[in-house]
Amino acid sequence: MASGKVARRTVVADVAALLDSPEIAALIADLDAAGSPRGRPGYGAKALLGACLIKSLFNLPTWTFVAALIAEHPGMQAALGGRPSIWAMYRFATKLRKNRPALNACLDACAASLRAANPDLGRDVAIDASDLPAYANGHRFLRPGGPERERYSDPDASWGHRSAVSTRASGSFYGYKLDLAVCTRTGLPLAWQARSARHNESTYVAPLLDALHARGFRPETCAMDKGYDSVRVHQECDERGVDAVVPLRAPKGGSKGQQTVIPIPTNGTRLNPHIERGTERYRDLYRRRSAVEREFGRLKTLYGLGPLRVRGLARVQLHADLTILARLSLALSRAQAFQMAA
Numbered sequence: 001m002a003s004g005k006v007a008r009r010t011v012v013a014d015v016a017a018l019l020d021s022p023e024i025a026a027l028i029a030d031l032d033a034a035g036s037p038r039g040r041p042g043y044g045a046k047a048l049l050g051a052c053l054i055k056s057l058f059n060l061p062t063w064t065f066v067a068a069l070i071a072e073h074p075g076m077q078a079a080l081g082g083r084p085s086i087w088a089m090y091r092f093a094t095k096l097r098k099n100r101p102a103l104n105a106c107l108d109a110c111a112a113s114l115r116a117a118n119p120d121l122g123r124d125v126a127i128d129a130s131d132l133p134a135y136a137n138g139h140r141f142l143r144p145g146g147p148e149r150e151r152y153s154d155p156d157a158s159w160g161h162r163s164a165v166s167t168r169a170s171g172s173f174y175g176y177k178l179d180l181a182v183c184t185r186t187g188l189p190l191a192w193q194a195r196s197a198r199h200n201e202s203t204y205v206a207p208l209l210d211a212l213h214a215r216g217f218r219p220e221t222c223a224m225d226k227g228y229d230s231v232r233v234h235q236e237c238d239e240r241g242v243d244a245v246v247p248l249r250a251p252k253g254g255s256k257g258q259q260t261v262i263p264i265p266t267n268g269t270r271l272n273p274h275i276e277r278g279t280e281r282y283r284d285l286y287r288r289r290s291a292v293e294r295e296f297g298r299l300k301t302l303y304g305l306g307p308l309r310v311r312g313l314a315r316v317q318l319h320a321d322l323t324i325l326a327r328l329s330l331a332l333s334r335a336q337a338f339q340m341a342a
Contacts, residue, residue, distance in 0.1 A: 012075040014057065018329045019050050019079065023113060027106035034099055043084040048092040050080040056326035059304040063089040097318055107321065110328040111190060111215045117335045122217030124184045124285060126292040127208055127224050129177045129201040130300075131162040132194070132316065135308045138174030154311040160197025173197065175308070176316050179204040181212060181222075182295045184288035188331055189295055189324050190217055194317040202228045206236040213240070221245055221275065223289035234270045243274040245285045303327055 018024055031045035054076065055066045067086045070076050077083050084092075096103055115121050136154035141147065157175050164170040179201060181191040191211035193204060205228060212219055222237055223245040237244040248271075275282050299305040305323045310316060 012073070012079050014330060014333065015050055015053055015076065016079040017333050018053055018326075019046055021329060021333060023106055023109040023332070024049065024329060026109065027102055030102040030105075031095065031099060034095070034102070043082050043088050045092075047080040047082040047084050048088060050076075051084055051089055052092075052096075052322050053326050053329070056303045056323045057330065059302060061304065061307070061309050093315070093318065096322075097314055103318075103321055103325070107325060107328070108215055110325070110332055111217075113332050114188065114328065114335065115216060117332070117339065118186065120185060121188070122183050122190050122212060122219055124221045124223070124288065125181050125190065125212065125217075125219045126184050126289040127179070127181045127205055127222055127228070128289075128292040128296070129179045129204070130296040131160070131173055131197065132176040132178055132306055132308055133173050134175035135311055136174070156196060156311075156313040156316075158196045158198040160199075176313070177201065178296075178305075178320055179208060180292055180295065181208040182292045184223065184285075184291040186331075187291045187295050187298075188328065189299070190215065192320060192324060194313065194320050196313065202230055202233050205233050206240075209237070209240050209242060221285050223286050225289065229270070231270045234273065238274075245273075245275055245282060245289070246270075247277065247286065299323055299327065 019028070028045045028049055031049070051063075051066050051070065054060070054069065055063070058066075058069065060066050060069065063086050066089065067084070070080065070083055134154045134157035136152065136157060137149075138152065138154075138157060138159060140149060142149055159172050159174050160177060162170060162173050175197050176194055177197050177199075179193045179195065180189055182189050191208045193207060193211070195204070205222075205224070209219070209222070219242050221243045224233070226247050226249050228244075229246050229249045233246065234244050275285065303323050303326060305320065308316060308319065310319050
């Protein structure tokens with residue numbers, strides 16, 4: 001097989017090891033117990049869940065590419081125990097959407113195992129959002145000067161704003177956003193949520209922190225960029241025992257480089273946070289915020305998070321869950337292998 005079709009960091013042994021891990025084995029058992037959605041025998045959950053992992057680990061955009069890769073790779077067929085068809089993969093995706101509690105339990109188990117291997121995991125986190133352009137056309141008119149569009153192929157998507165990245169200018173886009181909380185020490189994603197692009201990203205800080213607490217993480221600090229600078233965000237962090245590390249926005253009508261800090265007797269507010277701005281600790285924690293940017297780039301370019309090839313919020317959320325499942329399970333497998341070697 002051509003080397004360009006297979007990611008160099010991934011081998012068939014990785015896929016086999018992930019399927020044999022206790023966390024994913026439990027998910028396979030739950031899905032097998034749920035049975036087929038239409039009563040047909042088909043392929044087992046192990047083969048189909050393995051195809052989902054292959055899709056992310058090998059950065060493949062669609063199930064067609066996954067089926068083609070498995071068909072020409074005898075080692076993968078041996079690891080999966082079969083050669084599932086494209087339509088079996090589509091039916092399995094529907095089954096996963098109907099069995100979200102089992103998938104969430106597997107993600108929680110992976111996070112718990114990672115936390116057991118690294119007690120400092122999740123102590124310092126960073127939160128940000130990234131754009132996921134929809135696999136659809138969101139323009140209001142069918143063509144310039146033409147009639148208005150009556151039907152949208154992805155009605156869950158919406159128009160939103162994204163910032164400039166590299167040579168791409170800032171501006172509006174049609175699609176979704178993924179809110180992500182990562183550990184700044186390891187770069188691993190610990191909590192996430194896909195949603196429509198129209199909503200403001202600062203409203204999802206509290207749900208992400210609550211999701212971290214639900215998974216047993218107790219973050220002490222949370223680094224965010226200026227887009228999260230608001231009294232509400234600081235209050236939500238303070239209520240959850242988290243020190244917010246957020247730079248102040250430039251005052252309206254003033255220079256971007258000017259920041260006025262008004263001393264206030266009560267500590268833990270927006271203008272007088274627990275970790276004082278300008279100190280060495282503040283600068284060190286805020287520099288680590290780049291971990292969430294790197295993780296977005298890693299998920300999109302190495303694990304197939306983007307570009308989207310599904311429509312609908314439920315399918316986008318499942319796509320993000322499976323992508324991060326491959327990321328966390330592979331990190332857990334390598335951490336356990338490192339401990340055994342040591």
